[in-house]
Amino acid sequence: MDILERLYLVLSTLVMSLITIAPVVVGLCIANWYLLGRKRDLDEESRFPRRIIMLLLSGLGVVIIILGLPVGETNITGLLTLFGLLVTAVIALSSTTFVANAMAGLMLRSVRSFRPGDFVRVGEHFGRVSGRGLFHTEIQIEDRDLTTLPNLYLVSHPITVVRASGTIVSATVSLGYDNPHSAIEPLLVEAAKRAGLQEPFMQITELGDFSVTYRVAGFLPEVKQLLTARSNLRAMMLDTLHDAKVEIVSPTFMYQRQTSGEARSLPPRRPSRRKRTAPAKDSIPEELIFDKAEQAERLEQLGAMREKLAAEAKELEDQLKKADPAEQAQLERKIDRRRKRSEAIAKIIETYQEEENAPSKGGRKRSKAKKAKTRNKQK
Known part of the structure; x- marks a missing residue:
């Protein structure tokens, strides 16, 4: 009888534990599907807050399981204390572990100093933001390569962000003292x-x-052409100064010459006198250099547009419930139009994500064509 009683006690304890754990696990699975699983076309920006919510729900689930275990009150208090100590230890060790990058990621999201597509400079790194995650930020540099920076590095170094509304492009040149500055300024x-x-x-x-x-x-005003603008400015400076027969002595030029005093360090004069201007915008190297950053920026814009359409559709649905029968048909048409546009945007996002997973030269060209087509439709 003692064996049966012990077996019954063990089985009853096990069943009670399963009754406590099973609903929590099922609830977490449903929450994970609702937040992340059912919307696979979400970008990293939209998934980030959902992952934070899922992390908090998981912690809450652990606490519920501890409180529901069929053990004594003293044991429950001990388990809660142990769980609190573990969480505290993780936070305390965050300065040297990956948790520090997660906390830095939270800080960057709250500050919102930059977003995908922005030009940023952090230390010796310069490029456009092509992706942001919980632990790292990815930028696409001037060689079209991708550089991954830990979020902890970003929060511990000053970040210079090129404003999307426009920036100042500058260049320096050294000229001799024999050139009056009043003549150099207009050139x-x-x-x-x-x-x-x-x-x-x-x-x-x-x-x-x-x-x-x-x-x-x-x-x-158009910061996406920043690299081209810098190059064009230097080229125009060379042409303008050489056309005016102004000698450039950058960075230093010592007047110790073995030639006659009339000789100058100037390139041969071009046969054509037509003034050179900045090249046409049809071939912009930034489109090739920062293709992933462009796509990340476009995905964020499409995601924001889709959320706006969803909010408008929900607002119209609320109006539909209170509207007169004469107005219901018009409201239903508006709701239908917004839903169709939202579905079209979802397909475009899915297409971009497929191209990102399987990049190719031809795929990049097709992506540009689709972008142009999408812009035309939106206009």
């Missing part, structure tokens, strides 16, 4: 205008031993 300002910059200006930044350093700058 450099003209070079900035030829490069397509707005509101150009010139500054004298240094009076060196052998040369004067000038800085010319202007406003660039």
